[in-house]
Amino acid sequence: MTPDRSAADLDLPELDAVRDLVARAERPVVLTGAGMSAESGVPTFRDAQTGLWERYSPEQLATEEAFLADPGLVWSWYLWRARMVRGVEPNAGHRAVAAWQARVPGLVVATQNVDDLHERAGADVLAHLHGSLFRFRCAECEAPAEVDVAAAHDGGHAPGSEADLEGLLRTEPPVCTACAAGRVRPDIVWFGEMLPADAWDATYAALDSCDLCVVVGTSGLVQPAASLPFVALGAGAPVVEVNPDVTELSSAVTHRLAGPAGLVLPALLA
Numbered sequence: 001m002t003p004d005r006s007a008a009d010l011d012l013p014e015l016d017a018v019r020d021l022v023a024r025a026e027r028p029v030v031l032t033g034a035g036m037s038a039e040s041g042v043p044t045f046r047d048a049q050t051g052l053w054e055r056y057s058p059e060q061l062a063t064e065e066a067f068l069a070d071p072g073l074v075w076s077w078y079l080w081r082a083r084m085v086r087g088v089e090p091n092a093g094h095r096a097v098a099a100w101q102a103r104v105p106g107l108v109v110a111t112q113n114v115d116d117l118h119e120r121a122g123a124d125v126l127a128h129l130h131g132s133l134f135r136f137r138c139a140e141c142e143a144p145a146e147v148d149v150a151a152a153h154d155g156g157h158a159p160g161s162e163a164d165l166e167g168l169l170r171t172e173p174p175v176c177t178a179c180a181a182g183r184v185r186p187d188i189v190w191f192g193e194m195l196p197a198d199a200w201d202a203t204y205a206a207l208d209s210c211d212l213c214v215v216v217g218t219s220g221l222v223q224p225a226a227s228l229p230f231v232a233l234g235a236g237a238p239v240v241e242v243n244p245d246v247t248e249l250s251s252a253v254t255h256r257l258a259g260p261a262g263l264v265l266p267a268l269l270a
Contacts, residue, residue: 010259010267018240018255022268025212028104029203030097031228032111032118035217035243036261040117041088062190067139071183075173076165078186082133082149083168084160085115093216093261094121096269108210110203112218112225114188126206127199129225131188140182145174147184195224207231213239216261220248229253 022028034044060066067074098121101107109118110127116134118125128135136145157163173183189195207213213232220226229239229249238254241247242264250256257264 010257010264014255014257015264015267018257019268021212021238021240021255022100025107026104027106027108027206027210028100028212028214029108029110029206029210029232030100030214030216031203031218031225032097032109032113032216032261033218033222033225034113035219035245036091036093036111037113037115037117038217039091039093039260039262042085042113042115042117062188063192064139064190067183067185067190071185072170072172075183075185076168076171078133078188079149079171080160080165080168082186083164085117085133086149087159088117090117090121091262093265094118094123096261096265098122100265100269108203108206110199110206110228112222127203129189129195129199129203131186131196133186133188135187136184137187138176138179138182139185141176141179143176143178144187145176145178145184147174200224203228204231207237208235210235210237213237214242215239215249215253216242216265218243218247218249220250 034042038044061074061077094117097109097118101109101123109123109125110129111118111125112129114128114130114133116132134149136147137143138145157167173185176182176184207228208231210232213229215229218226226248230252232239233252239252240255240257241249241253242257242259242261243250244258244260
């Protein structure tokens with residue numbers, strides 16, 4: 001957990017410099033990663049593997065091979081994750097991005113996160129680079145499918161709890177209504193799969209023409225998304241990193257604001 005901090009803990013000269021960039025930006029791009037959602041209570045793949053995350057390793061389940069080998073286990077795991085996300089709320093960082101976009105309609109949001117916290121905060125998201133927990137498609141014919149995550153289990157358990165997972169375990173994925181043959185899967189980019197070309201191309205184009213890029217809560221390790229800030233740098237736009245930790249990106253950015261999104265982003269827009 002990030003210790004409680006206030007805006008007074010931030011590097012004020014850096015904050016003022018970035019505030020000036022924010023005030024002048026007409027085509028900013030905000031790139032967000034797992035750290036931003038972690039502030040709302042969504043576990044990341046790099047968290048300590050304890051409790052349910054120790055019992056069922058995301059890395060072992062987040063592959064096409066795992067789905068083919070045990071579709072019921074993988075499907076119920078993702079239903080549980082989706083229900084867990086629905087049980088948390090957008091944080092102050094999500095709300096700040098939405099407020100910024102309301103003031104500057106040219107602002108683009110692209111995220112590596114598979115949750116819907118940006119949208120629930122009121123922002124329009126150009127691209128979910130790694131897919132979404134709330135989109136589904138056929139594993140065979142690729143046709144989109146409708147799945148009511150909230151209705152997946154009616155045991156009355158707290159979403160994301162161990163009891164909720166126990167109630168969902170071994171729920172079999174539905175059969176595709178379009179081809180009547182394939183099983184429905186989460187529209188998530190699993191390990192070993194390519195990023196969706198439309199999301200990648202749209203994000204790349206936005207960065208290539210932006211006048212400011214703000215990178216929030218990313219480790220700078222997950223490729224190819226980790227290379228995206230360099231598109232903005234190559235186009236001559238300043239790049240600002242918002243992260244409490246030093247990352248692989250830190251040495252390359254124009255400005256670095258050390259702190260969590262829920263503190264830094266509202267301070268930038270105050």
